[in-house]
Amino acid sequence: MLFGLLFALAAGLMWGLVFVAPVMLPGYAPALLTVGRYLAFGLIALPLAMALDRRALRELLPGDWWEAAKLSLVGNFLYYLCLSAAIQRAGAPLPTMIIGTLPVVIAICANHRNRVRDGHLPWARLAPSLLLIAAGLACVNRDELAVLQAEAGDPRRYAEGALLAIAAVACWTWYPIRNADWLRAHSDRSPRAWATAQGLVTLPMALVGVLLLAVIYLMAPDTLIPADYAFPLGDRPLAYVGLMAAIGLCSSWLGTLCWNEASQRLPTSLSGQLIVFETLAALAYAFAWKQRMPPPATLLGVALLIAGVVWALRIKPVKT
Numbered sequence: 001m002l003f004g005l006l007f008a009l010a011a012g013l014m015w016g017l018v019f020v021a022p023v024m025l026p027g028y029a030p031a032l033l034t035v036g037r038y039l040a041f042g043l044i045a046l047p048l049a050m051a052l053d054r055r056a057l058r059e060l061l062p063g064d065w066w067e068a069a070k071l072s073l074v075g076n077f078l079y080y081l082c083l084s085a086a087i088q089r090a091g092a093p094l095p096t097m098i099i100g101t102l103p104v105v106i107a108i109c110a111n112h113r114n115r116v117r118d119g120h121l122p123w124a125r126l127a128p129s130l131l132l133i134a135a136g137l138a139c140v141n142r143d144e145l146a147v148l149q150a151e152a153g154d155p156r157r158y159a160e161g162a163l164l165a166i167a168a169v170a171c172w173t174w175y176p177i178r179n180a181d182w183l184r185a186h187s188d189r190s191p192r193a194w195a196t197a198q199g200l201v202t203l204p205m206a207l208v209g210v211l212l213l214a215v216i217y218l219m220a221p222d223t224l225i226p227a228d229y230a231f232p233l234g235d236r237p238l239a240y241v242g243l244m245a246a247i248g249l250c251s252s253w254l255g256t257l258c259w260n261e262a263s264q265r266l267p268t269s270l271s272g273q274l275i276v277f278e279t280l281a282a283l284a285y286a287f288a289w290k291q292r293m294p295p296p297a298t299l300l301g302v303a304l305l306i307a308g309v310v311w312a313l314r315i316k317p318v319k320t
Contacts, residue, residue, distance in 0.1 A: 004265030005274070005313065007258045012277025014255030017247055019282035020289055024243060028234055030084035031224045035209040036240065038076055040248025042203025045196050048253065056193035057200075067182055068194070069201040075175030076198075077205055082168035090161020098165035100137040100279070104130050106173050106272025107312075113177065117184065118267035119317025126269075126315060132308030133276055139301030140279065176272060180263040191260030199253055273312050276305045 021033055049057055060068075086095040107130060111121050183191060213225065214232070221227035234240055262271050280302060287294050294302075 001266065001313070004262045004271070007262035008266070008271055008274035009277050011255045011258035011262060012275070012279075013281045014250045014258065015278040016281025016283075016285050017251045020285045021243055021247060023286065023289055025234075025236065025240060027229075027236070028240060029225050029229070030080075030087065031213060032232075032234070032240075033244075034077075034080045034084065035206055035213060036244035037247050037252060038202050039206035039210060040244045041199045041252035042206050044245070044248050044253055045199025045203065049196050049200060053190065053193040053196045056190045057197060059189070060193075060197060064182075064186075065197065065201065067178075068197045071175060071179055071182075072198045072202045073205065074171050075179070076202060077209070079168050079171040079175070082164045082171060086161045086164035086168060088161075089164060090158045094158060094161055095165040095168070097141050098162065098169060100141055101134075102169055102172055103133050103137075103273045103275045103279075105169060106176060106275065107269045109173055110177055110180075110268035110272050114180075114268050118269065119319050121267070121269050121312075121315050121317055126312070129273065129308045129312040129315070132304050132311060133273060136276070136301040136304030136306075136308060137279070139297050139304060140283065142297045142301070176259070176263065176275075177268055179260070180268045180271065183260055183264045187264060191264060192257050194260050195253055195256040198256060202252075267317055270312055270315075273309060276309060280305060 018037070021037075022028070022030065025033065083095060083099065086098075107126070110118070111123075111126065183189070183194065210232070216223055217225045217229070217231050225231065259271075262274065266274075283294065283298065283302065
């Protein structure tokens with residue numbers, strides 16, 4: 001339990017870096033940041049596979065590679081595609097609030113679906129944890145709620161954005177549950193090799209993404225990428241390449257590795273709630289980048305999130 005908690009914490013610290021990338025590179029479209037991240041992930045996985053995981057990767061069967069491809073397609077590309085499209089349609093506040101429900105949604109789904117394998121967390125004892133996390137997320141996203149209430153946008157665009165954000169939640173609810181299924185069914189396999197395998201199957205998808213972006217940029221400028229953008233690396237190529245390499249290594253490969261380690265050790269209903277570490281890390285990095293202290297409502301939200309996690313860790317699964 002302790003090592004699983006520490007690995008989930010490390011994964012959250014790594015994943016939080018992704019949320020400050022748009023702030024650090026404000027002139028780069030979300031599609032460019034997404035494709036750049038996963039292209040770096042795949043390129044970094046190649047030497048790691050040769051140096052560290054060659055033997056373990058040879059043991060993977062065709063069905064395992066197919067599972068890695070599905071996980072990468074849904075948990076990486078489809079998730080970020082839906083999220084970025086939701087933000088484009090409805091702006092940031094509404095998708096942010098919907099995505100913020102992930103820890104609660106994953107915990108509820110996993111507690112029902114995996115009750116035989118992982119044990120059942122009694123709903124009466126789980127409910128306070130979920131309520132604390134939900135209240136914490138509401139406090140953390142208070143500014144987004146205020147903006148959402150103040151904006152009077154096109155109802156159709158808001159509805160489309162909401163549906164896309166819900167699709168993103170579905171993608172990343174499916175991913176950790178299916179990923180944990182494979183890891184728990186193959187407890188003798190290396191979580192590091194499984195992270196590397198997902199990086200390897202991500203590479204061809206990222207290359208296809210680069211080609212599609214190039215075609216869209218040439219045929220329909222200002223659709224996903226501004227017409228005045230210096231394709232492919234922009235006006236800050238060193239910053240873009242360096243940040244994508246750092247995120248590809250830390251957030252994608254190392255974050256996936258740590259999450260895999262946590263998924264092998266913890267019930268999925270508990271590890272799902274620990275995704276709040278990603279929210280906490282993203283907040284810390286964002287306020288550090290802006291060099292200012294978070295407002296009282298955000299600090300209250302952080303305290304509620306931590307209280308929810310501590311409460312969840314005290315619950316012992318009941319075998320059914």
